[in-house]
Amino acid sequence: MNTHQPDHSAYFAFRDQLLGPLRTTVLTSQQLCEAGRLIYGHEAGLSLYGIPAADMAPKGITLLGRTVIECSVDDYTAPVADALAALQAASQPQGPDAGNPLIADLFCGSGNFGHHLGQRLMRAVHAAELDPAVFGTARNNLDRIGSAITLRLTDYRDLLRELPARSTHDTYVVEPPWGPAFTAAGLDLTRTSPPVPEILDDIRRSRDGLPCHIAIKTNDQIAHDSLDRSFTGARHLATITPAPSLPSGANMDFHLYELHG
Ligand SMILES: C[S@@+](CC[C@H](N)C(=O)[O-])C[C@H]1O[C@@H](n2cnc3c(N)ncnc32)[C@H](O)[C@@H]1O
Structure with missing residues (x-):
């Protein structure tokens, strides 16, 4: 062996x-x-x-x-933050507060994704976490590392309501739990909880037509073309594929999109 x-x-x-x-x-x-x-x-x-x-x-x-x-670990989120920083440096932001874009980690978990984006892009981060137990550990950890992330024990939709659109460089991290969306056939993003298309609609509604950036994690086996179908009308910007350590279907990919209103 x-x-x-x-x-x-x-x-x-x-x-x-x-x-x-x-x-x-x-x-x-x-x-x-x-x-x-x-x-x-x-x-x-x-x-x-x-x-x-x-x-x-x-x-x-x-x-x-x-x-x-x-969670999305350091080796994954740091390159995604680098890719996003490069993309945003190459374009001029528009919007009512164009030079002060927000980062919203809508499904915070550990908060590590928001942590890396905030550090790399030097921006304030707002995060939502619905599970009180996860919130408790994230709160503890972010305090231990001296993070300035504003973390709320709330549904992502409440956070969206509190964060009006500022800039076309506003960035939303979309990592809902997979649950039954993850099967041997692959990851079906229309079956996450909540479904990704529903989350993207909620983001659109909160933005009064102003485009924004989305960062999303998937695995390396998408079912039913559900990534493309979820992001119909959006512009794919980049896919970051960490070195695989598990069998196909169990490894992670990260995608950046520009979402339009
Ligand atoms: C896949 S994890 C996110 C992992 C995270 N990106 C990280 O790096 O640790 C999804 C998280 O979203 C939380 N969650 C589920 N539904 C939610 C909702 N409606 N609003 C906010 N958080 C929610 C779950 O409790 C869970 O901690």
């Missing part, structure tokens, strides 16, 4: 644990390191806010099982 091959069956069993019995349990340091090895092929692959798994507990970082599987 080749001992260098990652044990994918162990990954899928661990994933079931994280989304099942360990869903709202704060993981131990050992479990965080195990998650790094099983999901990313090495312990430090699980790294959030610039803090690798082994350093999380000593630094007071707490993560629930569900967030460990749902």
Whole structure:
């Protein structure tokens, strides 16, 4: 047996644990390191806010099982933030407060995506998280790292209502839970909760016709053409594909779009 091959069956069993019995349990340091090895092929692959798994507990970082599987880690979000920064540097923003664009992390989870975008683009970040348990750990972690993210325990639609459009460089992170949208056939973005097309409609409605940027995570196997169908009428700007560590269908891709009103 080749001992260098990652044990994918162990990954899928661990994933079931994280989304099942360990869903709202704060993981131990050992479990965080195990998650790094099983999901990313090495312990430090699980790294959030610039803090690798082994350093999380000593630094007071707490993560629930569900967030460990749902989060977008540093190695993924930092390149997405770089790509977005390059795209925005190449275009002149328009809008009522064009030079002061907002970042809204609508499904915050760990808050790591908003954290990287805010740092890279040097902007204030607003975030919404609906699950009180996830909110509690995110609040703790963002305080520990001295983050200025404005985090609310609320539905993303409430956050949208509070954030009028400022600039064509306003950016929304759209990472709803996948749940039944993720099957052997791939990820169906019309079946996430809430469905991605519904979230995009909510964003459009909040913006009075002003275009904006969207960052979204998918896996590497989209079902029913649902990414293109969800973003009909939007302009694809970039896709960032991290090095795969899992079988096809279980790895992540990130996409940037310009959404029109
Ligand atoms: C896939 S996770 C987001 C992961 C996050 N981007 C990260 O890097 O950690 C989705 C999160 O959205 C939260 N959520 C689900 N429905 C929501 C809603 N209607 N409004 C705000 N947050 C919601 C869930 O509790 C969960 O923590």
